[in-house]
Amino acid sequence: MNKIQIILGVGVVLVIGGFLIFTKPFVGTDQPSTRTNREVALACDREMAEGFHIHQTLEIVANGEKVLVPANIGVQATCMTALHTHTPDGLIHVESPEKRDFMLADFFAVWDKPFNKDQILDFKVDETHTITMQINEVLVETFENTVLKDGDRIVITYGSK
Numbered sequence: 001m002n003k004i005q006i007i008l009g010v011g012v013v014l015v016i017g018g019f020l021i022f023t024k025p026f027v028g029t030d031q032p033s034t035r036t037n038r039e040v041a042l043a044c045d046r047e048m049a050e051g052f053h054i055h056q057t058l059e060i061v062a063n064g065e066k067v068l069v070p071a072n073i074g075v076q077a078t079c080m081t082a083l084h085t086h087t088p089d090g091l092i093h094v095e096s097p098e099k100r101d102f103m104l105a106d107f108f109a110v111w112d113k114p115f116n117k118d119q120i121l122d123f124k125v126d127e128t129h130t131i132t133m134q135i136n137e138v139l140v141e142t143f144e145n146t147v148l149k150d151g152d153r154i155v156i157t158y159g160s161k
Contacts, residue, residue, distance in 0.1 A: 033098065040096060041106035044079035052099040054150035058090040058107070062123050062158040074110040083107045083148075094148055104154065105144035115156070117143045123158040132157045 033040070060067040074084030082096040083106055092107055108115040118125045125131055133140055134155045140146065146154065 037100050037102055038106055038109060040098070040100060041083050041102055041110055042081060044074075044076060044081055045097070046079045050095070050097075052094065052096040054094045054148065056092045056094075056148050056150070056152045056154055058092055058104075059153070059155045060090075060120060060158075061155065062120070064159065067121065073107075081110050083110045092148065102148045103144060104142075104146040104148060107148070108144065115144050117141070120156050120158050128161055129158060130161050 035043070058069050060069065068088055069085060069090040071085055071088040074081035075086070080095075082094060082100075083102060084093050084095075085091060086093065094102055096102070105115065113121050115121070117131060120131055123129070123131075131143075133143055133146070134157075135142075135146065135152050137153075
């Protein structure tokens, strides 16, 4: 092998290697990562994920009063989690690098607030109070295990029995 063939061979390897490294972030995969949904939900990403993008609206009512779902849940100065809000109207953005069946519990984990069949935020079920939940005006009992689906309107109500 002469010097020119070696240089050309090395050049070809570098070009192919560079192409693979450069295009890897743009190539989709059918294989989800080994991270759990919660790990994906809590990871703060510096770039907006474009692999999976859906929205839901969350409304919380406690003792007849609407509870604010704050703006910028999951949003930090340098990054943003896959589940987050931008505005104080309850619109949840799911922007994940991969399609996942995120649960409502994942959003509450990002918010760092409790939610299950026995508690919503600081409101707890007791002898005189209950929690009910509706998705698109249909009563459900999935609570924190509710899969977030595009366009859903989720209403969680805490009040007297």
